[in-house]
Amino acid sequence: MQHTPVLLKEVIKFLDPRPGEFIIDGTIDGGGHATAILEKITSRGIFLGLDWDKNILDSARKRIAEIRNSKSEILNTKIVLEQGNYADLPDILKRQKLPKADGLLLDLGFSSEQLESSGRGFSFEKDEPLIMTYSEERHPVAQILRELKENDLADVIFQFGGERMSRRIAKAIKERGKRKPIMTSGELAEIVRSAVPKSYERGRIDPSTRTFQALRIYANDELKNLEMALQNLPNVLKTGGRAVIISFHSLEDKLVKNYFRDYAKAGKMEILTKKPITVSEEEIRANARSRSAKLRCAQFTRSAANT
Numbered sequence: 489m490q491h492t493p494v495l496l497k498e499v500i501k502f503l504d505p506r507p508g509e510f511i512i513d514g515t516i517d518g519g520g521h522a523t524a525i526l527e528k529i530t531s532r533g534i535f536l537g538l539d540w541d542k543n544i545l546d547s548a549r550k551r552i553a554e555i556r557n558s559k560s561e562i563l564n565t566k567i568v569l570e571q572g573n574y575a576d577l578p579d580i581l582k583r584q585k586l587p588k589a590d591g592l593l594l595d596l597g598f599s600s601e602q603l604e605s606s607g608r609g610f611s612f613e614k615d616e617p618l619i620m621t622y623s624e625e626r627h628p629v630a631q632i633l634r635e636l637k638e639n640d641l642a643d644v645i646f647q648f649g650g651e652r653m654s655r656r657i658a659k660a661i662k663e664r665g666k667r668k669p670i671m672t673s674g675e676l677a678e679i680v681r682s683a684v685p686k687s688y689e690r691g692r693i694d695p696s697t698r699t700f701q702a703l704r705i706y707a708n709d710e711l712k713n714l715e716m717a718l719q720n721l722p723n724v725l726k727t728g729g730r731a732v733i734i735s736f737h738s739l740e741d742k743l744v745k746n747y748f749r750d751y752a753k754a755g756k757m758e759i760l761t762k763k764p765i766t767v768s769e770e771e772i773r774a775n776a777r778s779r780s781a782k783l784r785c786a787q788f789t790r791s792a793a794n795t
Contacts, residue, residue, distance in 0.1 A: 493520030494597060494734055494778045498765050500524055502785035503732045508532040509590035512724070514574030514717070515539060519548035521593055523555055531564040536586060538572045540622040540708075543606065545571050573623075575716035578723040588726035594717065595734045596710070597781065598622075610704065612696035615674030620704045629703050630671050638662045648711075648739070649702030657683045657699055676700075701737070711739055718747040722756065722788070730760070730787045736780045748786040760785040 505511050505528035513522045516537040539545040549569050572580050608619035618630040642658035645651045660683035677696040688695045735741040751757035764782035772779045
């Protein structure tokens with residue numbers, strides 16, 4: 489399943505990529521946003537695309553190669569694709585001998601390909617090895633469930649998933665783990681569903697939704713990586729550079745909002761989205777997973793001392 493780029497028109501509007509500019513897509517996913525960006529920066533531009541997931545990056549590389557060969561206007565565009573984490577962008581720019589960028593896009597959602605065909609247990613609708621990590625360097629969730637104490641596991645599920653039944657769920661997970669290690673996503677989903685009332689959320693969402701989200705965020709250190717990326721913005725973007733960030737979780741959105749606000753108070757940034765941009769009903773109907781997306785954009789002001 490091909491990843492559907494979220495808020496594509498809004499991304500292009502606020503990122504505003506122009507001919508000859510250097511744009512970074514720090515979460516390239518299936519390459520949907522990247523394709524639209526490449527069409528705007530044309531042959532004189534530079535594009536850097538990152539993804540932590542090697543398989544996702546390989547898919548994006550193939551798609552971009554096909555598009556590059558079919559569009560003469562981007563045939564000579566400098567395109568750099570690298571497996572890496574956007575938290576490490578200053579080091580990546582240095583290693584690739586690239587300057588500060590005119591624009592940075594971070595789409596913090598995970599792709600349909602990861603959910604449907606990664607085989608890593610991201611989906612509670614499948615019975616796959618319980619890994620849930622983007623990088624092989626991270627500890628799989630199956631190991632995390634064995635190693636975390638019950639109270640710590642409950643805290644993770646509550647903090648990163650907003651799950652009010654976190655104590656009951658953590659208790660059920662640890663009790664089951666004592667009898668037999670939990671090794672697949674199907675097993676975990678079954679345990680979570682059995683731990684909550686049958687009328688849970690009145691059937692509006694699968695009972696496993698928030699637990700799976702919380703464990704994915706924790707396993708990949710997603711909030712820490714986002715905070716590091718936000719701290720690094722002055723070392724990644726030039727004066728006039730624009731940061732566009734799409735979040736899908738309230739904690740992510742809060743981090744982006746607070747960092748943009750603090751940069752603005754310090755006179756370093758102008759916030760271009762006074763309120764977050766959300767998806768239309770039409771886009772939600774076409775892509776239900778986009779419903780919680782929030783886009784924020786800010787630009788380093790020309791008076792900022794970007795050091």
